Amino acid sequence: MAKQTTTEAQNPKIDPKDSSNQIKDPDQWTTGGEPMTGAQASYLKTxxxxxxxxxxxxxxxxxxxxxxxxxxxxxxxxxx
Structure with a gap:
């Protein structure tokens, strides 16, 4: 196994023990009740x-x- 650099070891996106970046159910989002974003509106329209x-x-x-x-x-x- 390749040795991780300090940056890689601290990157939560690649840390398998960190669950904070897992895909969450939209019903569990803390900002889920806010109006949809412009990007969401555009993509949804398309x-x-x-x-x-x-x-x-x-x-x-x-x-x-x-x-x-x-x-x-x-x-x-x-x-x-």
Whole structure:
């Protein structure tokens, strides 16, 4: 096994013992109730058009709701 540099040893993104960077359920996000971001809105709009579900886009979604809808539409649009 290759020796880790100090930077690698301290990087939580590559530390298998650190669970803080694991993918979390959007319902568990501390900021999930905030309005969706501009990037989420843009991607959701694009995916709703690709999936031929224009009603899937809604300006009033929060971050968690937008994330869940994006995941669902990604699968439907073939972006697994």
């Amino acid at each position: 995916l709703s058009e690709e999936a031929k579900e224009p009603d899937a886009f809604n300006d009033d979604l929060d971050k968690a709701e937008a994330s869940k809808r994006i995941d669902a539409l990604r699968h439907k649009a073939g972006h697994a």
